[in-house]
Amino acid sequence: MENLPTLKKFGEQLDLLKQYLAEGKTEQADFIAQNIYENYAYARNGYLSQEDDLLGKRSDLAGKNERISVLESKLKEAYGVHNSDLMIFSKFGKALQHVNELRSLSGLRGMLDGIARELELDRVALVLDRELCDGVSGPEIPTFYLKGCMRYIDATLSEGSNRVFLGPISRMMRPDIFFGDPEMSPELGGSCFAFGLRDKYTPDRLIGLFAIHDSAEERFHPDMGTDFLEYFCNSIASTLIGVLYRQCGELSPSSADCGDG
Secondary structure, rough: OOOOOOOOOOOHHHHHHHHHHHHHHHHHHHHHHHHHHHHHHHHHHHHHHHHHHHHHHHHHHHHHHHHHHHHHHHHHHHHHHHHHHHHHHHHHHHHHHHHHHOOOOOHHHHHHHHHHHHHHOOOOEEEEHHHHHOOOOOOOOEEHHHHHHHHHHHHHOOOOOEEEEEEHHHHHHHHHHHOOOOOOOOOOOEEEEEEEEEEEEEEEEEEEEEEEEEOOOOOOOOOOHHHHHHHHHHHHHHHHHHHHHOOOOOOOOOOOOOOHO
16 A cells, blocks of 8 residues: 555645646546546555454454463363362361271260361261171260161162262151161251261171261262262271271171170
8 A cells, every 4th residue: 555645645636636627627637536536446445455354363363362261261270170179188188187096986976076077067977887886885876787777778879889879868768877867857958978888808898877968959969079088988987997896806807796795
């Protein structure tokens, strides 16, 4: 667009056009008018070309900004997940200290209170196998003959290496068994996590049930990850079986029955 006339030159052409028209010099006026039109068309095409180029660059910039926004969002999400995982890991680490400090069944109530406090849980419960704990002077921890309750336990806990329940308490079969409390019922509302504690020396045998209840329906839902919780529960089971072995003088890793002690 460097070949376009200056504003001064354009003004002179207009004045000349007016003069030719006034003098009736149509041929000269047509020539000036054609020249002005060609300059206009050239300028318009140049402007439209620049506008298209600018719109293209704006579109590219908008696309890049959108990609940057998506990346920033993903980065913030990853950072949030990382921080959340660190906080959860720290909480479980503190809760695990209460588990590791357990030396006898008389300390179970204190352990559960400590876990509830560290993990900010509404209710934490532990039910032990009465057959396993027979003959051991125990704390105020509920016991059941788990063999007699297996149809309810099997109907609630999933199959697999870790037996887990996760979801609303309304879907739990006999929550009173899992919490050792007749007041716990499917109509209570809220959500639960339950775990079947296994004997590490006899993995097919349940030594007890660990359960958590929260009044919020969304606290424990089937789609959430439970890696930390399951590892934590396996640690509880391992510690419990060790305590039981120590408290039953004749108990050895090959036998988990305290009734003979």
